[in-house]
Amino acid sequence: MLIDLFSPSVQHSLDIAGIFVFAISGALLAVRKNFDVFGMAVLAEVTALGGGLIRDVIIGAVPPAAFTDLGYFLTPLLATVIVFFLHPEVERITKAVGVFDAAGLGLFCVTGTVKAYGHGLGLVFAATLGLATAVGGGVLRDILAHEVPSLLRWDRDLYAVPAMVGAALAALLLRFGALEGPAYAVPVVTAFVLRLLAMRFHWRAPRAWHRRSAATEEV
Amino acid sequence: MLIDLFSPSVQHSLDIAGIFVFAISGALLAVRKNFDVFGMAVLAEVTALGGGLIRDVIIGAVPPAAFTDLGYFLTPLLATVIVFFLHPEVERITKAVGVFDAAGLGLFCVTGTVKAYGHGLGLVFAATLGLATAVGGGVLRDILAHEVPSLLRWDRDLYAVPAMVGAALAALLLRFGALEGPAYAVPVVTAFVLRLLAMRFHWRAPRAWHRRSAATEEV
Amino acid sequence: MLIDLFSPSVQHSLDIAGIFVFAISGALLAVRKNFDVFGMAVLAEVTALGGGLIRDVIIGAVPPAAFTDLGYFLTPLLATVIVFFLHPEVERITKAVGVFDAAGLGLFCVTGTVKAYGHGLGLVFAATLGLATAVGGGVLRDILAHEVPSLLRWDRDLYAVPAMVGAALAALLLRFGALEGPAYAVPVVTAFVLRLLAMRFHWRAPRAWHRRSAATEEV
Numbered sequence: 001m002l003i004d005l006f007s008p009s010v011q012h013s014l015d016i017a018g019i020f021v022f023a024i025s026g027a028l029l030a031v032r033k034n035f036d037v038f039g040m041a042v043l044a045e046v047t048a049l050g051g052g053l054i055r056d057v058i059i060g061a062v063p064p065a066a067f068t069d070l071g072y073f074l075t076p077l078l079a080t081v082i083v084f085f086l087h088p089e090v091e092r093i094t095k096a097v098g099v100f101d102a103a104g105l106g107l108f109c110v111t112g113t114v115k116a117y118g119h120g121l122g123l124v125f126a127a128t129l130g131l132a133t134a135v136g137g138g139v140l141r142d143i144l145a146h147e148v149p150s151l152l153r154w155d156r157d158l159y160a161v162p163a164m165v166g167a168a169l170a171a172l173l174l175r176f177g178a179l180e181g182p183a184y185a186v187p188v189v190t191a192f193v194l195r196l197l198a199m200r201f202h203w204r205a206p207r208a209w210h211r212r213s214a215a216t217e218e219v
Numbered sequence: 220m221l222i223d224l225f226s227p228s229v230q231h232s233l234d235i236a237g238i239f240v241f242a243i244s245g246a247l248l249a250v251r252k253n254f255d256v257f258g259m260a261v262l263a264e265v266t267a268l269g270g271g272l273i274r275d276v277i278i279g280a281v282p283p284a285a286f287t288d289l290g291y292f293l294t295p296l297l298a299t300v301i302v303f304f305l306h307p308e309v310e311r312i313t314k315a316v317g318v319f320d321a322a323g324l325g326l327f328c329v330t331g332t333v334k335a336y337g338h339g340l341g342l343v344f345a346a347t348l349g350l351a352t353a354v355g356g357g358v359l360r361d362i363l364a365h366e367v368p369s370l371l372r373w374d375r376d377l378y379a380v381p382a383m384v385g386a387a388l389a390a391l392l393l394r395f396g397a398l399e400g401p402a403y404a405v406p407v408v409t410a411f412v413l414r415l416l417a418m419r420f421h422w423r424a425p426r427a428w429h430r431r432s433a434a435t436e437e438v
Numbered sequence: 439m440l441i442d443l444f445s446p447s448v449q450h451s452l453d454i455a456g457i458f459v460f461a462i463s464g465a466l467l468a469v470r471k472n473f474d475v476f477g478m479a480v481l482a483e484v485t486a487l488g489g490g491l492i493r494d495v496i497i498g499a500v501p502p503a504a505f506t507d508l509g510y511f512l513t514p515l516l517a518t519v520i521v522f523f524l525h526p527e528v529e530r531i532t533k534a535v536g537v538f539d540a541a542g543l544g545l546f547c548v549t550g551t552v553k554a555y556g557h558g559l560g561l562v563f564a565a566t567l568g569l570a571t572a573v574g575g576g577v578l579r580d581i582l583a584h585e586v587p588s589l590l591r592w593d594r595d596l597y598a599v600p601a602m603v604g605a606a607l608a609a610l611l612l613r614f615g616a617l618e619g620p621a622y623a624v625p626v627v628t629a630f631v632l633r634l635l636a637m638r639f640h641w642r643a644p645r646a647w648h649r650r651s652a653a654t655e656e657v
Contacts, residue, residue: 281498
């Protein structure tokens, strides 16, 4: 069943689902920043497609997937329409959005790694671009919205580390030719579960050594 | 006459004119941000050439036009010199600058669409890159100047929508092989006039549904 | 001896050294911005490799050097570890870091110019990309850290101008086929020394004409 699950057409559906939830987060930030409907659409598109765009430009896969697949392009516009009319309802289910976002994170860090590896990059670099695929759109979203990238802030639950683990795992499995069939789900689910746990238990990454101890002393 | 108007050499002159007015807006923002003359030149170059640069990197037309045509490169430096010595005078004719900027917007959204289409992109994507060509430089300018991109703010007169209409119109005409001779002017002038009307009547785009009604209730 | 100094392997060592000091400046800014260790690594990588990445994407040299050389990738992580544990000590030797940074600036503006020229760009554009190689990482660092790019601020000692002079000199020497052997050191050292002088004597670039005189009158 899992083999069917990741056939090309199902892979495409999962991509669309990931793009959709990322676009929701972009459109919601636009609402909070008081942007108009056009700004919502821009943030939705950039959040959903920006990570893959960065990856494709770096590996030379131009025009990028975002500019060849109409489904990829239209999905963020659908998310924009939904948030435009229903954003208080969407805000209320933030937790559910967070779960879907975690699923998108898990999926994109693996598909990004696979695509970069397929273009001949080394394993470390393929995993790095897998990470960039998963988190790049969110960084571009925050830069356009004139916010400190939430990816870099210490007071946010771990976001990049789950994607990093998933991408590294995918690269390892690729190395041993084992990222096939059901095994494809292993790094996706690992990243997904790690992100859910990070949200549930508010996992944080440490800050620089002395600053942290200084902060402790202050207390 | 219009056919002559858009011969290659006149097309190039129009490009230069559009680059010049975009560069003026970049250099003026640098003055307002209290940047030095080098910062003025950087913002002028980025504002004028950034949109085309993004387009060319995405369609794989490297090195981009901005790095092969010396006229494209030197024009923003000329704009910088003028603003450096005469910026109060230039500020005073802001309205005239706005008209020229609208002309640049109309021109770039069409040339960008045509170039992307010529590189084999679909119509929707070609029009999107036409829009990116017209507004991308301004977004990069605002990011470098550490401002909220004026493109995304709801309290600014419509800027992207005229370019979007022009780009879509150009794509449609391309589709039917009709973007030739005098017809080339149709989308350019449409975007130009729409932008002028938006400035004249302070057209705005709506914000998300409930927020807007909430704001109304507050009043 | 100087000919040996710039043999490929020594060139690579110098690149690594430049990457290391640029990465230190990125990691230190992350500490000041209170980012966690992951944010430190991101800023270190981006500061060290961002300029070359921009250059390589623009000239079409993909995948960029940053994604093919493991040494380039791991060096910023080493810098992150050092700053993580020893950042008060590193802050204390800021002046020494500044000297190394000046060396990186001198080196990168020349290697960037040479690489762009080798990909067929004209001299002016090659020098521009040499400048972008030297300063681009710092601009991306400041954008990610949500700061006004220090490159553009008038109240900072000249940073871009030394790199510009070095890149222009390198382009001139390339033009006359004279950037070989010991002559390679000429533009590197020129940019390096100019930057040291700018730091020592707090050289600034002028701001726009009237604003400056207005400021004088206020005093």
